[in-house]
Amino acid sequence: MIDLADLDRYGAAILPALLSPQQCADVIALWDGAGPAAFRKDVNMARHGYGRGHYRYFAYPLPDPVSALRERLYAALAPTANRWAEALGQPDIYPASHADFLARGHLTGQDKATPLLLRYETGDWNALHQDVYGPHIFPLQAAILLSRPGQDFTGGEFVLSEQRPRMQSRPEVVPLTQGDAVIFPVRERPVQGTRGIHRVQMRHGVSRLRSGVRFTLGIIFHDAAS
Ligand SMILES: O=C(O)CCC(=O)C(=O)O
Numbered sequence: 001m002i003d004l005a006d007l008d009r010y011g012a013a014i015l016p017a018l019l020s021p022q023q024c025a026d027v028i029a030l031w032d033g034a035g036p037a038a039f040r041k042d043v044n045m046a047r048h049g050y051g052r053g054h055y056r057y058f059a060y061p062l063p064d065p066v067s068a069l070r071e072r073l074y075a076a077l078a079p080t081a082n083r084w085a086e087a088l089g090q091p092d093i094y095p096a097s098h099a100d101f102l103a104r105g106h107l108t109g110q111d112k113a114t115p116l117l118l119r120y121e122t123g124d125w126n127a128l129h130q131d132v133y134g135p136h137i138f139p140l141q142a143a144i145l146l147s148r149p150g151q152d153f154t155g156g157e158f159v160l161s162e163q164r165p166r167m168q169s170r171p172e173v174v175p176l177t178q179g180d181a182v183i184f185p186v187r188e189r190p191v192q193g194t195r196g197i198h199r200v201q202m203r204h205g206v207s208r209l210r211s212g213v214r215f216t217l218g219i220i221f222h223d224a225a226s
C-alpha cells in the first residue's frame with residue numbers, strides 16, 4: 001500500500017523499505033560491475049556546476065530491478081499526476097501504463113533512458129535542480145537511498161525547496177533510511193491556498209556529505225532527448 005498523502009501536504013512522500021538491503025547492495029554493485037554498456041552517460045557533476053559527485057544514466061535495456069520499479073511506480077503515481085494536471089488546468093492526461101507514456105515522448109525524440117545511479121563521497125553534494133529533459137514530462141519522480149545513513153555515510157540529506165509565488169522559499173528535508181524511496185515533484189505542484197489553487201516551483205538536491213559514500217537510484221519517468 002503506497003501512502004502518498006504527504007505528497008499533497010508537503011511535496012514529498014516516503015515509501016519505506018521499497019528495496020531490501022540485499023536489493024540495495026545489488027544495485028550499488030552495478031556501478032562497478034555492470035560494464036560500460038549498461039550506462040549511456042557518465043557525468044562528473046563539478047564539471048557542469050551541478051555540485052560535486054558522479055552519476056551515470058542507465059542505457060536501455062534497463063536492468064531488471066530498475067525497469068520493474070519504473071513501471072510499478074509509474075502506475076501507482078499516474079492517478080496523482082492526472083489529479084495535479086487537472087488542478088493546474090493542464091490538458092495532460094497520463095496513460096495508465098508506462099509503456100504508453102514513453103511512446104508519446106518517443107514521437108518527439110525523447111527516447112534516451114533517464115534512470116540513474118548517483119555516487120557521492122565526502123564533500124560531495126547535489127545542487128538544487130529540476131530533472132526536465134524536454135517538453136514531455138511526467139510530473140513526479142522517485143529517488144531510492146541505497147546506502148545506510150549513519151553507517152555508510154553521514155550528512156548527505158535529501159532536500160527540497162518550494163518556491164512560493166512572491167514569498168520566500170520553504171525548505172523540506174526528507175529523512176531516508178536504506179531502501180526508502182522519496183516521491184517528489186519534478187518541477188511544480190499545486191497547493192491549495194486561501195484563494196484557490198496555485199502552483200509552486202520545486203527543486204531537489206542533496207546536502208554535503210560529511211563522511212563516507214552514498215549511492216542513490218534515481219527514477220525519472222520521462223525519457224531524455226539527449
Ligand atoms: O541523490 C539523491 O538523493 C538525489 C538524486 C537526484 O537528484 C535524482 O534522483 O534525481
Ligand SMILES: [Fe+2]
Nearest residue numbers: 129131204218
Ligand atoms: Fe535529480
